[in-house]
Amino acid sequence: MAKEYVKFVDVTKCDGCKACMVACKNWNDLPVEETAFQGSAQSHPKTTADTWNVLQYIEHENAGGGLDYLFRHSSCFHCTDAACEKVCPENAISYTDFGSVVIDQDKCVGCGYCVQNCPFEVISLKEYKDKNGKEYRKAHKCTMCTDRLEEGLQPACVTTCHTGAMEFGDKEAMIRKAEKRVQEIKGRYPNAQVYNPQGVGGTHTVYVLAEKPSVYGLPENPKVPTSAVAWKDYAQPIGKMMLGATTMALVGAFVTNKLFNKEGKEQDGGGSNE
Amino acid sequence: MIKSVVSKEYQNLQKEIVQLQEKWKRMIDPDTIKPNLDKAALAAGVPAAALAAIDFEISLFLQWVEEITALLIESSPNLKPKLADIGSLLNEETAIRWIEEAFSFNSVYFERFAEENGLEPWIPQFLAETALRPYLQLVAEKVQPEIDRGVPGSGCPVCGEPVRLAVLEDEGKKVCQCPRCLAHWNAKRLECSHCGNEDYQKIKFLTIEGDAVSQIQVCEECNGYIKIIDTRQYIEKPSAAMIDLNSIHLDFVAQENGFSSAGEKKITN
Numbered sequence: 001m002a003k004e005y006v007k008f009v010d011v012t013k014c015d016g017c018k019a020c021m022v023a024c025k026n027w028n029d030l031p032v033e034e035t036a037f038q039g040s041a042q043s044h045p046k047t048t049a050d051t052w053n054v055l056q057y058i059e060h061e062n063a064g065g066g067l068d069y070l071f072r073h074s075s076c077f078h079c080t081d082a083a084c085e086k087v088c089p090e091n092a093i094s095y096t097d098f099g100s101v102v103i104d105q106d107k108c109v110g111c112g113y114c115v116q117n118c119p120f121e122v123i124s125l126k127e128y129k130d131k132n133g134k135e136y137r138k139a140h141k142c143t144m145c146t147d148r149l150e151e152g153l154q155p156a157c158v159t160t161c162h163t164g165a166m167e168f169g170d171k172e173a174m175i176r177k178a179e180k181r182v183q184e185i186k187g188r189y190p191n192a193q194v195y196n197p198q199g200v201g202g203t204h205t206v207y208v209l210a211e212k213p214s215v216y217g218l219p220e221n222p223k224v225p226t227s228a229v230a231w232k233d234y235a236q237p238i239g240k241m242m243l244g245a246t247t248m249a250l251v252g253a254f255v256t257n258k259l260f261n262k263e264g265k266e267q268d269g270g271g272s273n274e
Numbered sequence: 275m276i277k278s279v280v281s282k283e284y285q286n287l288q289k290e291i292v293q294l295q296e297k298w299k300r301m302i303d304p305d306t307i308k309p310n311l312d313k314a315a316l317a318a319g320v321p322a323a324a325l326a327a328i329d330f331e332i333s334l335f336l337q338w339v340e341e342i343t344a345l346l347i348e349s350s351p352n353l354k355p356k357l358a359d360i361g362s363l364l365n366e367e368t369a370i371r372w373i374e375e376a377f378s379f380n381s382v383y384f385e386r387f388a389e390e391n392g393l394e395p396w397i398p399q400f401l402a403e404t405a406l407r408p409y410l411q412l413v414a415e416k417v418q419p420e421i422d423r424g425v426p427g428s429g430c431p432v433c434g435e436p437v438r439l440a441v442l443e444d445e446g447k448k449v450c451q452c453p454r455c456l457a458h459w460n461a462k463r464l465e466c467s468h469c470g471n472e473d474y475q476k477i478k479f480l481t482i483e484g485d486a487v488s489q490i491q492v493c494e495e496c497n498g499y500i501k502i503i504d505t506r507q508y509i510e511k512p513s514a515a516m517i518d519l520n521s522i523h524l525d526f527v528a529q530e531n532g533f534s535s536a537g538e539k540k541i542t543n
Contacts, residue, residue, distance in 0.1 A: 148486075148507075149509070153486065154507055169509065
């Protein structure tokens with residue numbers, strides 16, 4: 001069993017350099033996307049299938065009437081109870097031993113349920129064309145560089161962060177660090193808080209936010225949608241049980257049929273002897 | 275840990291050896307090592323361990339040789355016939371000689387010793403070197419605060435081992451590491467540790483495709499190389515000895531490309 005890790009993002013140390021975005025594109029070999037001017041230094045409105053992390057730039061009027069220029073490295077939260085994993089009908093989304101949530105591209109059928117149910121809107125579909133010109137779609141998001149974790153390396157974005165706004169390590173240690181940091185910055189940011197929402201069982205990307213989550217466009221109390229829970233935890237197992245029941249019925253029918261046929265044959269045989 | 279060309283079994287054996295050496299180091303009375311920080315001698319490249327007065331405890335050394343032999347037999351039982359008689363060959367006098375010769379890395383002596391006693395050539399030096407290292411590492415610990423630079427061409431400022439490994443720290447600071455005594459010292463990013471060459475046009479870097487953390491710095495002046503590992507990317511930082519072992523593929527690449535771990539100035543008429 002591998003160790004469970006957490007990416008700790010302290011947005012108050014971020015200087016908005018976007019090196020994390022470049023490192024992600026570089027390591028994951030993601031293509032450039034042309035985007036329209038957003039009205040700020042922000043390059044993309046949100047994460048996309050080819051841009052797995054986006055640096056948010058937020059102009060925020062603080063309680064004192066002053067202007068705060070807030071930055072946030074936004075990417076997949078790698079929830080402990082991930083809605084995307086729950087709704088995936090093909091079991092293409094799974095948890096790794098490190099705590100990251102990954103998509104198996106071979107299993108993904110591009111249904112888009114994960115996209116619709118992610119409380120943080122970080123999953124996107126990408127359209128492809130096969131050699132016959134047939135269109136198909138696949139879901140993509142940040143993998144927490146699971147391929148690097150398997151090699152004992154930190155995610156590419158963490159490695160490249162020059163201000164130390166991102167750290168990667170043991171889950172408990174990172175959460176303790178986040179809590180300690182909040183105490184340090186309370187004077188400057190009274191609304192500062194650790195964002196590790198328990199509605200999704202806690203996350204493996206834990207933030208220290210300078211302001212309330214809503215300022216960053218984040219849900220205050222994200223939850224796994226009830227429909228997702230109903231689907232994964234009840235409907236699917238019941239479905240499987242039903243499948244079991246159907247199988248049993250089939251086996252039963254087969255056995256009965258055999259017996260019936262046997263009788264039939266005997267009858268037939270008896271008939272031929274006559 | 276990065277995938278290594280070294281087998282898991284050998285990596286585990288080395289990890290156990292490192293743990294043993296840690297344990298042995300704690301058994302040494304720190305007062306038996308008296309460093310002599312002669313600035314002029316250090317500046318001239320004399321290793322600090324050679325200047326230090328070390329009162330070796332021979333019985334400990336012999337006990338460690340026994341322990342390492344037992345560990346080797348435990349990990350590969352087929353070594354038993356080759357290692358079983360080592361104990362009988364070692365007395366106090368031989369142990370003192372082993373320490374002296376291991377200290378100066380006298381391979382010729384150990385090869386001769388192996389030949390005279392019908393041992394495989396690697397055995398005597400391996401045992402002597404492994405059992406000597408706790409002393410070297412303790413010297414390094416004691417003098418570390420005074421060691422901030424190496425003298426090009428003189429090897430490790432503590433034990434004299436040729437420089438072959440550096441790591442990148444903080445904002446990209448190059449720190450040379452000695453896998454033998456675990457001393458570390460700062461070095462310029464564009465400087466050859468073997469000949470002191472700082473001509474950027476004659477310092478090149480070889481990289482391995484798909485290996486995001488390693489590079490080999492080669493010097494076209496002296497044909498020397500060192501391995502540079504970006505340990506900032508690791509989740510947990512391994513010891514210098516393990517980094518050195520797991521990056522052995524870089525030594526092969528460098529040496530196959532005509533570079534050496536000692537460096538040698540080209541002599542031209």
